[in-house]
Amino acid sequence: MAFESLTSRLQEAFRRLRGKGKLTEKDVNEALREIRLALLEADVNYRVVKDFVGRVKEAALGQDVLSSLTPGQQVIKIVHEKLVELLGQSPARLEVANTPPSVYMLVGLQGAGKTTASAKLAYMLRRQGRKPLLASVDVYRPAAVEQLQILAASVPADFFPAEGPAGRQPLALARQAVGEARRVGADALLLDTAGRLQIDEAMMQELADLQAAVQPQEILLVVDAMTGQDAVNVAKAFQDRLGLTGVILSKLDGDTRGGAALSIRAVTGTPIKFASLGEKLDTLEAFHPDRMATRILGMGDVLTLIEKAQATMDAEKARALAGKMARAELTLDDFLEQLQQMRRLGPLDQILGMLPGFGPAKQLKGLQVDEKELSHVEAIIRSMTVQERRNPAIIDGSRRRRIAAGSGTRVQDVNRLLKQFEQTRQMLKQFGALDKKARRHGGPGRFPLLPPDPGARR
Numbered sequence: 001m002a003f004e005s006l007t008s009r010l011q012e013a014f015r016r017l018r019g020k021g022k023l024t025e026k027d028v029n030e031a032l033r034e035i036r037l038a039l040l041e042a043d044v045n046y047r048v049v050k051d052f053v054g055r056v057k058e059a060a061l062g063q064d065v066l067s068s069l070t071p072g073q074q075v076i077k078i079v080h081e082k083l084v085e086l087l088g089q090s091p092a093r094l095e096v097a098n099t100p101p102s103v104y105m106l107v108g109l110q111g112a113g114k115t116t117a118s119a120k121l122a123y124m125l126r127r128q129g130r131k132p133l134l135a136s137v138d139v140y141r142p143a144a145v146e147q148l149q150i151l152a153a154s155v156p157a158d159f160f161p162a163e164g165p166a167g168r169q170p171l172a173l174a175r176q177a178v179g180e181a182r183r184v185g186a187d188a189l190l191l192d193t194a195g196r197l198q199i200d201e202a203m204m205q206e207l208a209d210l211q212a213a214v215q216p217q218e219i220l221l222v223v224d225a226m227t228g229q230d231a232v233n234v235a236k237a238f239q240d241r242l243g244l245t246g247v248i249l250s251k252l253d254g255d256t257r258g259g260a261a262l263s264i265r266a267v268t269g270t271p272i273k274f275a276s277l278g279e280k281l282d283t284l285e286a287f288h289p290d291r292m293a294t295r296i297l298g299m300g301d302v303l304t305l306i307e308k309a310q311a312t313m314d315a316e317k318a319r320a321l322a323g324k325m326a327r328a329e330l331t332l333d334d335f336l337e338q339l340q341q342m343r344r345l346g347p348l349d350q351i352l353g354m355l356p357g358f359g360p361a362k363q364l365k366g367l368q369v370d371e372k373e374l375s376h377v378e379a380i381i382r383s384m385t386v387q388e389r390r391n392p393a394i395i396d397g398s399r400r401r402r403i404a405a406g407s408g409t410r411v412q413d414v415n416r417l418l419k420q421f422e423q424t425r426q427m428l429k430q431f432g433a434l435d436k437k438a439r440r441h442g443g444p445g446r447f448p449l450l451p452p453d454p455g456a457r458r
Contacts, residue, residue: 101188119155119157133181175214221244
């Protein structure tokens with residue numbers, strides 16, 4: 001999980017501060033020493049670390065902090081504020097051309113994930129109501145065009161060219177792609193460019209020529225977050241030659257120490273615009289500096305979790321489920337539907353990591369989120385008849401044996417699921433009752449993820 005080691009070290013430094021009723025300059029210096037070591041171990045650029053710690057120290061040694069009743073919390077607040085400044089203050093948006101199409105050129109080294117990032121960005125734009133066109137100008141890497149074409153079909157998005165570019169030149173392809181985008185009415189053209197295993201003059205010149213030919217609204221550098229300080233060096237080289245407008249961090253869900261995310265903007269001045277947190281097309285997220293700072297500090301990221309839920313949940317089904325909760329009419333079909341909705345949010349360890357108190361540190365140590373267990377639950381429910389799902393009380397011993405055999409599980413697994421379902425139903429019944437009571441007294445209720453019912457009276 002991203003930032004796990006960094007988060008753990010920072011939380012340990014903060015834990016020592018929280019235990020003190022009053023801070024001295026020595027306490028602050030000791031905490032800052034731990035923060036400095038944590039950042040250096042995370043492969044953050046040395047100059048960035050020095051500047052960051054200096055700015056935190058200047059703010060933390062102010063009299064308002066040292067004389068505060070909660071000095072430990074004040075220092076944490078300062079570290080959070082300085083992290084947000086380091087990461088870029090506010091989210092950076094994609095530029096849009098006055099006359100379509102907007103051209104977005106994705107650049108980077110080979111293996112950084114440009115092709116996948118192109119498709120993910122197309123998927124995101126499509127969900128925003130835009131019409132993207134994907135085009136590959138990589139005439140060197142074997143199967144590069146075919147890979148992007150397959151991904152385009154999964155988005156789905158228009159693709160150019162339909163045939164392989166054998167014998168064709170990147171500049172000609174790029175110009176033709178712009179014309180094709182106008183022809184099909186695409187408002188966004190995503191150019192997947194060629195990379196190399198390392199920076200060389202031929203690659204840079206080709207990219208500069210492409211930039212001059214198509215005049216892109218954005219030049220987005222895709223960097224592998226797992227490469228740490230190397231990613232910063234790559235970003236600086238591309239920035240110096242092309243003038244980048246943004247960065248996409250790929251593989252941020254991997255075993256990354258976080259150095260790239262914390263260094264790139266400070267070193268290059270280029271904002272991080274997107275971060276990829278998985279392999280699927282829907283795992284590209286807009287980069288929010290404040291939310292990333294709270295993740296790094298182990299405070300969760302509730303806003304992103306809410307956005308994921310709202311994008312994934314069917315509003316009508318959610319409202320119907322809320323009513324069933326209050327009336328204690330939850331069925332195993334509803335249970336299965338909620339399980340599937342939850343799995344669409346993403347890996348469970350990532351979901352838990354977005355909740356306050358469940359940061360990627362000690363709280364999740366030893367927690368095994370077994371996706372196979374969720375698959376077993378789904379198999380068990382699907383092995384039941386319609387009547388059994390609606391009324392689990394009729395499931396006797398012989399039915400349990402049949403369900404276990406049909407789902408490839410044990411009778412004990414069926415028993416455990418039925419017990420958990422009954423406990424869940426009782427808990428949700430109480431939850432629904434509290435929600436009903438809160439709404440009756442004019443409160444917002446306990447289902448903040450649900451959009452307002454359009455039929456409700458104002």
